[in-house]
Amino acid sequence: MPGLLLDTLRKTNPGKRPIWLMRQAGRYLPEYRALRADKGGFLALVYDTDAAAEITLQPIRRFGFDGAILFSDILIVPYAMGQDLEFLAGEGPKLSPRLVDSALGNLSAVPERLTPIYETVRKVRAALDDDKTMLGFAGSPWTVATYMCAGEGSRDQHETRAMAYRDPQAFGEVIQAIVGVTVEYLSGQIEAGAEAVQLFDSWAGSLSPAQFEQWVIAPNAAITAAIKARHPGTPIIGFPKGAGEKLPAYARETGVDAVGIDETIDPVWAARELPQGLPVQGNLDPLLLLSGGEALESGARRVLDAFANRPHVFNLGHGIGQFTPIENVEALLRIVRGWSR
Known part of the structure; x- marks a missing residue:
């Protein structure tokens, strides 16, 4: 039987x-900190499928969330x-070579680096109760590209935005x-047992409206169409952080099944402006x-009340x-749990 989240x-x-809560498997949990101290660095944890499955399950055991989000990384x-x-400790993730300095064609793909992630999904889904939803995810192309081009995260994605203007073909x-x-x-991930997936576009808010259409909406629409063709029953959540007034266009044009909204969005506005009946996720x-x-x-009740008349997944x-x-x-x-409409 599908659980409350999937329904x-x-x-x-x-x-x-x-x-469920974004980053619910992580450093605020003492059991996560203990496991990381025992196992080592972040990437080592991601590729230790037993450890990654255990971390994914920790917040489900402790809190009983309705969804388990895969422990991995968009990179x-x-x-x-x-x-x-x-x-790197204290510095965050680093990618090399940077694509502002090196051509995409110089990279040699290593697709087997995805295989352990699928095994983690299998292990988690096998351990979850039937009423809990297994959530997979990936970074959206714009956000992933900002790291690939600059080699690291930045506040305003200056180098990547400049590259997109300077050489839009490349x-x-x-x-x-x-x-x-x-x-x-x-x-x-879906073939391994993920029942819904989320596309994280953490840096979507840095773009002009025209760039947002080109580098956020269009690529996410392409991914959504392809996944729906292969896996028509699998819901896709799109989360364009910082989209602001561009959020309704994102919801209409990408074809996602639900839209995640960040804390800067007025939930009353979102409930009014987003397509009628579209599930919304967020936004404490x-x-x-x-x-x-x-x-x-009071903040949580305001979010719950704002979305009382449409499907709503509570999240941050x-x-x-x-x-x-x-x-x-x-x-x-x-x-x-105690709220009702």
Whole structure:
């Protein structure tokens, strides 16, 4: 029997709301910190399929969330495309060679780097109860390209945006290559047991409207169409962080089954402007969860009430913070579980 999360993504609107949290498997959990201390660095954890499955399951055991999100990283795709990937303490991920300095054609693909991720999905799905949804994911092409081109994250994606203006043909080839690998990657996750997938576009907010159409909407529409052709029953969640007023166009034009919204979006506005009946995911400010108390309760209820008349997956506007108290997550679960429309 499908669980509450999968039912909601398939456009039912039950009285209860499913909940999962972005980055729910991670550093705010003492069991995660203990395992990482034992096993080593982040990339080593991702490629240790037993450890990655265990980390994915930890928040399900502790909190009973409705969805288990695969423990991995959006940069597995460029890693499989042939870039070197390392996670440096205090500096974040680094990719080389940078595509602002080196041609895409110089990379030699290593598709076997995707295979362990599928094995993690299989192990998690086998361990989950039937009413819990296994969520796979990938980074959206624009966000992945920003790391591939600049070699690391940045505040304004200056180098990548400049490259896209300066040489749109070369940049378009990077985007199309990412689209192709992402379709195969998500398809592999679905074949291994993922029942829904999310496309993370963490840097979508840095683009002008014309670039947003070209580098966010069009590539995500291509991925969505390809996945729907291969796996027509699998819901796709699109999360274009920072999209702002461009969010309705994204929802209409990409073909995704649900839209994730960040904490900067007024949920009342989103409920009014997004296509009628489209499932929405979000959008509590992660800092409210960190803070707790009455502010957390009033903020969570505002989100729940705003989306009372459409399918809604409760989530944060971005990932859960490292220093979030466990008791605040427990309090949020009580609020969401106790709400009814």
